[in-house]
Amino acid sequence: MNEHNIHLTSSEIGSLWTIYMNETMSECMLRFMLQHIQDEDIEPIVRYAYDISSNHVKQLTAIFESEHFAIPKGFGDEDVNMEAPWLFTDSFCLTYVNQMSKVGMVTYSSFVSMSYKRSIRDFVSNALNDVLSLFNESMDVSLAKGLNARHPYIEVPHHSSFIHHNNYFSGLNPFSDKRPLNAIEISHLYLNVMTNSLGENLCLAFAQTSPMQEVQDFMLKAKKMSQKHIKIFSETLQDNDIQTPQVPDVSISNSTTPTFSDKLMMFHLTLIISTGTGNYVMAGAVSQRIDLVLNYERLSFEVGQLAKRAANLMVKYHWLEQSPGTPNREQLAKGKDKS
Incomplete structure (x- = not known):
């Protein structure tokens, strides 16, 4: 099916705009981290994260151009001082990538469900797969280096049970357990x-x-x-x-x-x-x-x-870039009357 004449929906416009803002910010953060990382196991993970963000930005730019969608300002060279001294430890960089990949998974999964055009669904689905792969690889390295605390172990249930009293939901009374x-x-x-x-x-x-x-x-x-x-x-x-x-x-x-x-x-x-x-x-x-x-x-x-x-x-300080929206119809009407 030819999608050329199918317009972007509000959800797709909002999703693409948000992804671009997040990914250009990530590019700046990760590019600076790469300048100083020494650990041979962590550097490839951070580079992989940077490559993912950079590739997403390129794909988004192509989508914007094909849809005559004004490219957001986002973030770029002026937002990072590559001459600044070392700021983050290598372990922080790995933890950062792992935690932000979790953010990416939640973000992209919600955007998949809000996309309609096949080309947009394909882009967002592939992006979700990218951050899922990044999460898995960063988790493997984190666990190998002891940098990712596992959730507590509890006993595996050996039988199913049901709640029999409303006290199960309580917890405010300081005089009761x-x-x-x-x-x-x-x-x-x-x-x-x-x-x-x-x-x-x-x-x-x-x-x-x-x-x-x-x-x-x-x-x-x-x-x-x-x-x-x-x-x-x-x-x-x-x-x-x-x-x-x-x-x-x-x-x-x-x-x-x-x-x-x-x-x-x-x-x-x-x-x-x-x-x-x-x-x-x-x-x-x-x-x-x-x-x-x-x-x-x-x-x-x-x-x-x-x-x-x-x-x-x-x-x-004029730092908040405005997300795409609809025009103020009342102002348009008043402006027409004045003209």
């Missing part, structure tokens, strides 16, 4: 500790290399929020005699040289924030202890407030 966490609840608590750990380190790296006081303050506030959330999730696990994640050594250097543009750093943090919000919503939806659900709702609100502050800061 809370039931033990189930496997689904443990997995999400553990996941959110690990993702917040990555965010904490990114915030620290961005805070110490940004030349702007407002960006520094924002990053440090975000870092403290990540630490607070890690503490809450870890204590919940400890209260249930579950081992907390042993976060690997993924430290950053003491460099204070501006490395990435403030525009890129703020955009990256908004991506981390939106991913974290999605994680919390999912965790709250599948948790069956009411205290966990309320915790996720409360923490999601805190993250939402942080996202609002980030958006305000980006608008103030």
Whole structure:
């Protein structure tokens, strides 16, 4: 079937725009990492990640041109200082690629379901396969190097059982015992500790290399929020005699040289924030202890407030590129009347 005359839908336009923004940002981050990596096992993984992002950007550019779709500004050479000194440890780079590949899998899988044109579905499906392959390869290396904490082991069930009392869902009464966490609840608590750990380190790296006081303050506030959330999730696990994640050594250097543009750093943090919000919503939806659900709702609100502050800061300095949308019909009508 000839698709040439089939117009892009709003979901396809939004998906392609979002992918381009994310992938051009990733290109900048990964290109800088490649400049300093020494580990012979980690360097190929980061290079593979860079090649994936670079290839996606090229494919997107071709799609935009064929669809007469204005190419977004995104991020480029002006957003990364390749002369800046070493900032991230090799282990951080590997952990970063592994965690961001998870973000990519969630993002691309949702975009597949929102695409209609076969050419767009093929592109997004292939991109999903790319990040899935990257996740598997980065996970293999991470496990081999002891840089990826496994989720806790629990006893395998030997028979099925059913819930017989509503107390199973309780957890707010301080004078009554809370039931033990189930496997689904443990997995999400553990996941959110690990993702917040990555965010904490990114915030620290961005805070110490940004030349702007407002960006520094924002990053440090975000870092403290990540630490607070890690503490809450870890204590919940400890209260249930579950081992907390042993976060690997993924430290950053003491460099204070501006490395990435403030525009890129703020955009990256908004991506981390939106991913974290999605994680919390999912965790709250599948948790069956009411205290966990309320915790996720409360923490999601805190993250939402942080996202609002980030958006305000980006608008103030003209860093927030506007996503494609429909024209304001009322303004068009008023403009026509004046003419």
